[in-house]
Amino acid sequence: MLLNNRVLILSLGLIFSIFCNAQKKVDLNPVKEVSKVTLKGKYEHKYYALSSKSSTIYKVNGPGVISLNVRVRVEEGLKSEPFKIKVIKNNKHIDIYEVPALTVGNLKFKSQKLPGAPTKYYRLDIPVEPGKNTYKIYKYQPEPRVYVKAYYTPFSKPQWKDLKSKKVLASSNIQFTKSGRVSNYYELNRKTNQFLFNFNGSDYLRIIVRPKFSYSMLDEILVKLKLTNLNTGEEKIYRINSKRTSSAIFVNDKKNAVGVSSTLYLEMKPEDVGSTFKLELISGCKKAAVKVSENVKGIKR
Structure with missing residues (x-):
């Protein structure tokens, strides 16, 4: 009898948990x-x-x-x-x-x-x-x-974890002029390097891009990035528009101005988990500051 009551309590608790976590239309x-x-x-x-x-x-x-x-x-x-x-x-x-x-x-x-x-x-x-x-x-x-x-x-909100590059990349620290907060990015060079990473997350990959504007460049540019799944060979090209901004500066780079950030949210397939990806800057500017994050919490739908 005690066992049946315990099972009943556990079952009601599970139903209550499912009900509370259901997403409301x-x-x-x-x-x-x-x-x-x-x-x-x-x-x-x-x-x-x-x-x-x-x-x-x-x-x-x-x-x-x-x-x-x-x-x-x-x-x-x-x-x-x-x-x-x-x-x-x-x-x-x-x-x-x-x-x-x-x-x-x-x-x-x-x-x-x-x-x-x-x-x-x-x-x-x-x-x-x-x-x-x-x-x-x-x-x-x-x-x-x-x-x-x-x-x-x-749906439930993603929980982001910043990913590290498997190849050595220079860091690119950006300071926001209003708050003074500093955020760390990796620097992508169009000719010499790539951001290599393993995806072990769930549902989404987030890529934040801030082009580096030299003072001879136009105030608005179109930047192209290529993401390659090295396990399958699948390639995708992403295009972003960016303008130079005065709301942020590069901490250790006075020769370049910071571009307005663009965020790409990429929906990932279950078969992408465990794959190695390569992110490249292919046109639009010589250098860009990038931050790549994976969602580590399953999305409740």
């Missing part, structure tokens, strides 16, 4: 909208219209996932044609999502001025990387009339 309202409508059924729901010219904008802190419920206004008894939605992430990356034909659902438009009926919803899941993110959402073509409602499910 919340309504996500846009910071910029085109227009909105109200749909009614058992409850009322606010949906936001998509335009092919003007964006509907959402801002979130990742990691997590945006779930977008998509509906179309159609004539009674008809169904919509397949169409596409365009999502621009942080003004850099564009994703195109396809929405299939949808049939009329159970909800109605609250306004009598809107002809037709809303379809059943189709859900799009948009992954959100760590950090601050801005998503601009458009319908890809003028027709049909599209409305969306967004939810956001946050």
Whole structure:
């Protein structure tokens, strides 16, 4: 009897732990909208219209996932044609999502001025990387009339561990002029060195890059980096834009100005664990200060 009670207590404790650690989905309202409508059924729901010219904008802190419920206004008894939605992430990356034909659902438009009926919803899941993110959402073509409602499910925050280079690299100390705080980076030289490291983390790799600006360079540059998995040979090129900044200085380098930092969050596959990677600076500047970190805490989704 005592053993059964102990098992019951342990089981209830496990259920309570799972419940407490579950990530809660919340309504996500846009910071910029085109227009909105109200749909009614058992409850009322606010949906936001998509335009092919003007964006509907959402801002979130990742990691997590945006779930977008998509509906179309159609004539009674008809169904919509397949169409596409365009999502621009942080003004850099564009994703195109396809929405299939949808049939009329159970909800109605609250306004009598809107002809037709809303379809059943189709859900799009948009992954959100760590950090601050801005998503601009458009319908890809003028027709049909599209409305969306967004939810956001946050995941647990990463826990970062800075990685050391397996090859000897010069250090590059950066001091922030306002706080006086000093942060240590490695120096990448375009011609002579590489950052070699082993990935033993979980889910994400973070790369922070600050180009070194000589005083003869332009005030804004495009920098290219290459990351190679030496175990598989897979290569990826990453492009970042940077400007020189007055908010930080190199402690032991008066000949170069510090560039504004750019952060890359790279989603890693389970098979990447244990692999050796090589990070190279391939164009844009001669030198850059870099910091590479891995997430050491599994992301709760």
